[in-house]
Amino acid sequence: MERNYRKLWWQHWLAIVCFSVVPLLFVNISLYLLFDRIYTEKVTETLRNSAENRRDAIDLFFNERIAQLYTVANTNTFEQLTDETYLTRVFEIMHAKSNTYMDIGIIDSEGRHLSYVGPFYELLKQVNYKNEPWFNAVRANGIFISDIFMGYRKVPHFIIAVMVRDKSSSWILRVTINLKNIDDIVQKAWIGKLSDAFVVNSENALQTKPRFGGDYLETPTFPEFVSDSFKAHSYPDFSSIATTRVERIDYDGVDAFFAAVRVHNTKWVLVIKESPDEILSPLLKGKYWMVFFTGLGLTIIGTGAALFTNTLINRIKETDRENATNSDMLLQANKMIALSKMAAGIAHEVNNPLAAIAEKAGWMKDLLAEEDIAASPNFSEFNESVDKIEQHVARARKIIHNLLGFARRMEPAKEKINIHNLLEETTGFLENEARYVNIRFVKEYGDNVPVITSDLSQIQQVVLNLLNNAIDAIGHDGTITVSTCYHQKTDEIEIDLADTGPGIPESELNKIFDPFFTTKEVGKGTGLGLSISYSIIEKLGGKIRVQSKVGEGTVFTILLPKH
Numbered sequence: 001m002e003r004n005y006r007k008l009w010w011q012h013w014l015a016i017v018c019f020s021v022v023p024l025l026f027v028n029i030s031l032y033l034l035f036d037r038i039y040t041e042k043v044t045e046t047l048r049n050s051a052e053n054r055r056d057a058i059d060l061f062f063n064e065r066i067a068q069l070y071t072v073a074n075t076n077t078f079e080q081l082t083d084e085t086y087l088t089r090v091f092e093i094m095h096a097k098s099n100t101y102m103d104i105g106i107i108d109s110e111g112r113h114l115s116y117v118g119p120f121y122e123l124l125k126q127v128n129y130k131n132e133p134w135f136n137a138v139r140a141n142g143i144f145i146s147d148i149f150m151g152y153r154k155v156p157h158f159i160i161a162v163m164v165r166d167k168s169s170s171w172i173l174r175v176t177i178n179l180k181n182i183d184d185i186v187q188k189a190w191i192g193k194l195s196d197a198f199v200v201n202s203e204n205a206l207q208t209k210p211r212f213g214g215d216y217l218e219t220p221t222f223p224e225f226v227s228d229s230f231k232a233h234s235y236p237d238f239s240s241i242a243t244t245r246v247e248r249i250d251y252d253g254v255d256a257f258f259a260a261v262r263v264h265n266t267k268w269v270l271v272i273k274e275s276p277d278e279i280l281s282p283l284l285k286g287k288y289w290m291v292f293f294t295g296l297g298l299t300i301i302g303t304g305a306a307l308f309t310n311t312l313i314n315r316i317k318e319t320d321r322e323n324a325t326n327s328d329m330l331l332q333a334n335k336m337i338a339l340s341k342m343a344a345g346i347a348h349e350v351n352n353p354l355a356a357i358a359e360k361a362g363w364m365k366d367l368l369a370e371e372d373i374a375a376s377p378n379f380s381e382f383n384e385s386v387d388k389i390e391q392h393v394a395r396a397r398k399i400i401h402n403l404l405g406f407a408r409r410m411e412p413a414k415e416k417i418n419i420h421n422l423l424e425e426t427t428g429f430l431e432n433e434a435r436y437v438n439i440r441f442v443k444e445y446g447d448n449v450p451v452i453t454s455d456l457s458q459i460q461q462v463v464l465n466l467l468n469n470a471i472d473a474i475g476h477d478g479t480i481t482v483s484t485c486y487h488q489k490t491d492e493i494e495i496d497l498a499d500t501g502p503g504i505p506e507s508e509l510n511k512i513f514d515p516f517f518t519t520k521e522v523g524k525g526t527g528l529g530l531s532i533s534y535s536i537i538e539k540l541g542g543k544i545r546v547q548s549k550v551g552e553g554t555v556f557t558i559l560l561p562k563h
């Protein structure tokens, strides 16, 4: 039985939990996924904007330089600019505005370096650029922005050159750009602690100095900071991208967001890298909170379901117990009906022969006294036998009398009874007997027990039966506690008779109300006391119950309606 309740408990608990946890998880997970999608989209968008913004800044820088170079070329004549003192002045004016330019040179259509102002004068003055790739490019396109290269000076630099056409000839104005300029623009994209940004050319060679790992013209690498001996990974090669690209890439085991955009006017690609841990940290926090709240929700649901299930199962248990008691009572009542029918029959049949036997035994006794048989050697044996016959007849009569207790369907009397007086009187009957075997009566009467309407002598019989049983059970040395109380809710009075006897084993508890069930030795108990008591209380509209613990004692409880 107990196992079934446990199973029921688990089934019920699981049902509640499933029905509430599934929607909870569903809602939480969908919310999280939605949040994740929106947030990632937003991050991607921000990254795209930031990359395009930096790209536009670079474009602007180049456009401004080119415009400035054209201005210089068109506001001064070729003759003026090939004069190095004049060119120095022009360069100083250009240089004063910004630190952009490192040197300036004028080259004719044959590639000759006609004039030069800058730190590499000795090295470059005599150089002919005719076979340099950039020289041909500028002649072909009119404008040329180079990648970073070493050139004659053997240091990384890049140049902007514009071709100017006069009436008769064409010449080239060339400047070297301070690398720091582009670096500064790109570095503005280093926002987070782990973000990086740099520019590569079409050969995937670095055109700006990245924040982590790599130098000009090298292949970009990024160090993995997790281990002490850091490992350098190459970045994915973005050199060939055509349009803006923003994506999360798991590259060489390193997970990162990348935005790559092509810089106009050049074959450069600007790359911005962001660490997902950093850029998605609000999302991560959101995830922790969600896990926390889901956990909290689950705990609350789990405990709530457990508490609720406990209450429910306890109620079911109680109902089951009540049902069991009720069916026990029904069984007992049926037994009683069957018994009372049988008892009536037996009593009727056996009473007459018993009367005859008793009469004849009495007659024999009288005769034995009268006759001279007293002198007979067997006189005492005759006498004893007749006595025994009389004893057994008396006993049989008692049984019959008790049996008739069932059979008699007397209407119970309706009289006002003060239950405490009744108990005092009844215990009074047994006081001497009890004192003799050192059994004490303890009374604990309730204050507000009302007068009830019932059958006094029948209740007295029941109490007497129970007290006799208790005395028999204790044997000697013990206590019988008689207590009463009133249940306002059910309008019943309760009488408890508790003894300190040996108690009744569990296996016998449901038999003690059966007629003829006795543990007393043959001839001592009829086993009818409790069953009669039971039927009396039942007839009076009350209930009788027993609780017992082996080694501690037994409590009989009688509940009687007030009316």
Ligand SMILES: Nc1ncnc2c1ncn2[C@@H]1O[C@H](COP(=O)(O)OP(=O)(O)OP(=O)(O)O)[C@@H](O)[C@H]1O
Binding pocket: 465, 469, 470, 473, 499, 501, 502, 503, 504, 512, 513, 517, 518, 519, 520, 524, 525, 526, 527, 528, 529, 530, 531, 554
């Ligand atoms: N207070 C008690 N403590 C322990 N056992 C009890 C107690 N009351 C009843 N019993 C058990 O219940 C049995 C049935 O009791 P019941 O009063 O019906 O018959 P009895 O006492 O044996 O016989 P009778 O009542 O005719 O003397 C007893 O034999 C005894 O085993």
Ligand SMILES: [Mg+2]
Binding pocket: 465, 468, 469, 525, 529, 530
């Ligand atoms: Mg008895």
